[in-house]
Amino acid sequence: MSPDPVLLAGYAVANQAVGAQLTERGHPVVAADDAPDDRALSHAGELGINLRERPDPEAWLALVANARVMVPTPGLPERHPAFGAAAATGTPIVSELDLAQRWDSRPTLAVTGTSGKTTVTLLISSMLEASGIAASVAGNTETPMVEAIRDPRPAVFVVEASSFRLGHSRCYRPAVGAWLNFAPDHLDVHESLASYRAAKASLWARAAGGTTAVVNRDDPVVAAHAPRRGRVVEYGLGEGDHRVSGTRPAAWPGGEYGAGEGDYRVSGEALWAGSTELVPIAELRRSQPHELSNALAAAAVAMAGGAHPDGVRLALRQWVGLPHRMMLVAEHNGVRYYDDSKSTTPHSVRAAVRSVESAVLIAGGRNKGLDLGAMAEIAGRLRAVVAIGEAAPEVQEAFARRCPVVVATSMEEAVSSAAGLARTGDDVLLSPGCASFDWYESYAQRGDHFAHLVEELIGGSR
Incomplete structure (x- = not known):
């Protein structure tokens, strides 16, 4: 790559690493971010990178037009004005x-x-x-x-x-x-x-x-x-x-x-x-x-x-598997409790449910723009569903008239409801099919909270 200006569209972890490599290799770098945090601002300052904060669409057009190449941060929505600006100016886009x-x-x-x-x-x-x-x-x-x-x-x-x-x-x-x-x-x-x-x-x-x-x-x-x-x-x-x-x-x-x-x-x-x-x-x-x-x-x-x-x-x-991927948390009174919090799509929910015989499913969270109705095909394996989070109404609709559905307004309520619905031989699955960002900072935090509540529930029943 020639030593011409490179625009980093977004300045989180990946593009911070890109920025460090580019500056070390002698490339002038400009970065722009819609909501840079303190770490991003500090990192850019240490490297001498001009980090533009919250540019409007016209500013994005100017930034892209003045760049030889644009490197988007992973996960930047395709509808973002940076991509429209790149298309309008013919600026090449490359990845890390x-x-x-x-x-x-x-x-x-x-x-x-x-x-x-x-x-x-x-x-x-x-x-x-x-x-x-x-x-x-x-x-x-x-x-x-x-x-x-x-x-x-x-x-x-x-x-x-x-x-x-x-x-x-x-x-x-x-x-x-x-x-x-x-x-x-x-x-x-x-x-x-x-x-x-x-x-x-x-x-x-x-x-x-x-x-x-x-x-x-x-x-x-x-x-x-x-x-x-x-x-x-x-x-x-x-x-x-x-x-x-x-x-x-x-x-x-x-x-x-x-x-x-x-x-x-x-x-x-x-x-x-x-x-x-x-x-x-x-x-x-x-x-x-x-x-x-x-x-x-x-x-x-x-x-x-x-x-x-x-x-x-x-x-x-x-191989013993990864945390929050169909990990057995506990077994009590013939019921197994699984943390599958990493499951953030209907596809992964279906895979989890198909791996068991009969389950009480805890599903919901923040939908990523997906059709949660796709989960309905595994209703025959479910004793009941506990719907949680912002997507609870969509989960309800997906399983309506197919199996019993209850709504929980907290993970505490969800675990309690699931335990009450489960019967000997069932599995309680936290397999949400949605992102965690309505209630939690990450799927890991969601899974950890679920596991903690299960342990508390079981401990309190002994």
Whole structure:
């Protein structure tokens, strides 16, 4: 990139890391933010970056017109005036992934999808490390990619690639790219479902002879977007079996541990990579259907990145899951209580409910512009629903006349109501299908509060 002005549209964690890298490399930088906090103002001041506060649409037009390139902060809504200004002036837009790839030549293994990204990303990293390959996790995490490349240790980067980053990438091309699944999400950021889908699909837009696409053949949207160039490797549980046509790897990058047709699957109560058995399901600590799918995806990506089957096996056997992802909080009087607070879409709620036999569901929060009616298809597995938060009326409407629904005005009331509705053998699931920002600062805070209240409830009943 030439030393011309770069505009950072938004100045939170990712663009602060971009700003630091750009200034170190001699690029003049201007930043603008609609609501900068004290940290942003301090950070910009330390770097000597001119941070414009709360520009109006005309000011955005001038800022973009005077920039050679614009780097939007991940999650900046597509309706934001900065994008309209870029379109009007013809100013190119690049992502932090583009910049990191320009500045560092080490390979990246990228994972996108509506749900499961964090789990699969961390599993891949564990598989690589267990195979003796130094790996670093970056992207839609606490460490932006442009910050991760400062570390000389990793031989490879495992990137959690959100639609927010992919949608604005112009040249990013991972060595291995996995698309896990697709369902409506982030319609508070993307202009339409088509825009969200296009952002995900851009993961494979620049596939070439040396790249590998890991495709979930159970998901028809993912399968339909499989690239025609590069290697294509399939995985799945056989639920949809939307097989794709593409270039099959004649020889797997891992050499003698090749997976034949690139088929990662469940067979005979075990996970398989082609003709290689990876691990019996009985040896896994997490074996719900979506967990098995995540495990197969991680194995496919890790082995494409050079992981050894023994390293994959070790990581799978040790995997205990992540906080706030279908984590068992407690069991009392034959009822299990699960914290699935990370669930912020109807798609993830459906996956959680399908993993149990009978549940009382706690759902709601701040809707992200999604159709919560999509949750209705799992009503047959629900004894009742407790609706919470701003979206409680939408949750009520989704399950009306399908199963009993009660409304709770606090998490305390929700836990108490769910416990009263549950029967022996049921599971109480906090799987909200919505963001947490109506009542909480994060999904983690929401999950922690739920777990605390469950422990209090159980403790008080002993």
